[in-house]
Amino acid sequence: EAGVAQSPRYKIIEKRQSVAFWCNPISGHATLYWYQQILGQGPKLLIQFQNNGVVDDSQLPKDRFSAERLKGVDSTLKIQPAKLEDSAVYLCASSLLGGRAINEQFFGPGTRLTVL
Amino acid sequence: SQQGEEDPQALSIQEGENATMNCSYKTSINNLQWYRQNSGRGLVHLILIRSNEREKHSGRLRVTLDTSKKSSSLLITASRAADTASYFCATVGYQAGTALIFGKGTTLSVSS
Numbered sequence: 001e002a003g004v005a006q007s008p009r010y011k012i013i014e015k016r017q018s019v020a021f022w023c024n025p026i027s028g029h030a031t032l033y034w035y036q037q038i039l040g041q042g043p044k045l046l047i048q049f050q051n052n053g054v055v056d057d058s059q060l061p062k063d064r065f066s067a068e069r070l071k072g073v074d075s076t077l078k079i080q081p082a083k084l085e086d087s088a089v090y091l092c093a094s095s096l097l098g099g100r101a102i103n104e105q106f107f108g109p110g111t112r113l114t115v116l
Numbered sequence: 117s118q119q120g121e122e123d124p125q126a127l128s129i130q131e132g133e134n135a136t137m138n139c140s141y142k143t144s145i146n147n148l149q150w151y152r153q154n155s156g157r158g159l160v161h162l163i164l165i166r167s168n169e170r171e172k173h174s175g176r177l178r179v180t181l182d183t184s185k186k187s188s189s190l191l192i193t194a195s196r197a198a199d200t201a202s203y204f205c206a207t208v209g210y211q212a213g214t215a216l217i218f219g220k221g222t223t224l225s226v227s228s
Contacts, residue, residue: 033215042120042204042218043159056215091159104149105216107159 002026004108006092012114018080021111025073025094031055032069033105034077035091043091049075079113087115120205120219128225135192137222139205140185146208148181149216150190154201162190162203195226 005024013019025032031050035043046065048055051072060067064083069075079086089112093105123138141148150162165172165181165188172179178191192199202223206216 040220042206042220043216044218045215048215093159104161104164106161107151109158 004092004094004106006090006108006111008111009109010112010114012116013082014116015084016081018078019082019113020076020078021090021092021113023075023077023092023108025075025092026096026106029094029096029106030072031095031097032075033093033095034067034075035093037089037091037110039088046077046090082113082115084115087113089113120207120217122203122205122219122222124222125220126223126225128227129195131196131226131228133195133226135195135199135224135226137190137203137205137224139188139190139219141188141205141207141219142186143207143209145183146210148179148188149206149208150177150179150188151204151206151218152201153204153221159204192224195224197226197228200224200226 007022033048034046036046037043046060047057047067049069052069065079067077089110091110092108095103095105097103120139120141129135145167147166149164151159152162153159163174163177163179165179176193181188202221204218204221206218
């Protein structure tokens with residue numbers, strides 16, 4: 001089966017500019033996650049969707065980050081305006097089930113963002 | 117904040133040797149998962165162990181879980197150069213969401 005798709009793979013912008021990332025999860029997966037991974041650290045959850053509803057966005061810097069999952073399939077993550085500390089790899093993941101179900105997550109290749 | 121802390125931060129071994137990585141976490145968990153990350157294949161799920169399990173095997177991988185000590189270990193036997201990667205433990209709590217909370221990872225280098 002096709003994996004989680006993300007684009008672009010790389011993006012370089014200057015601070016205060018805007019940027020958007022796109023994610024297409026595995027077909028049929030109800031739950032979609034966006035993680036931020038700063039160099040040398042593990043991924044940190046930004047937002048979790050179940051179908052097209054938000055389950056957890058407690059760690060999303062809402063003054064500059066926004067995300068949506070239209071029709072419960074694709075998702076976009078936007079940063080506006082970007083700061084230097086936003087330089088990171090942004091990972092999208094999906095899982096078949098949601099709620100309290102125990103299941104593995106499948107990750108996309110990530111988008112590496114560099115803010116100059 | 118990150119839940120897990122892996123130990124060691126970096127590990128270098130020869131092919132054929134065993135590699136052991138440890139993970140400690142802070143709060144009660146529903147399950148614990150190990151992931152591998154390398155530049156070629158991104159972040160890949162290796163194994164999941166539930167809070168009521170103590171040991172699990174998958175191929176050359178062996179995972180143990182001690183909930184009383186809030187710790188887990190990942191053993192890779194007969195390591196290969198292809199095992200070179202960063203390894204992360206990730207926990208899932210009992211809250212409604214199922215998001216993973218990752219540690220900082222162990223970087224494993226296997227030389228031939």
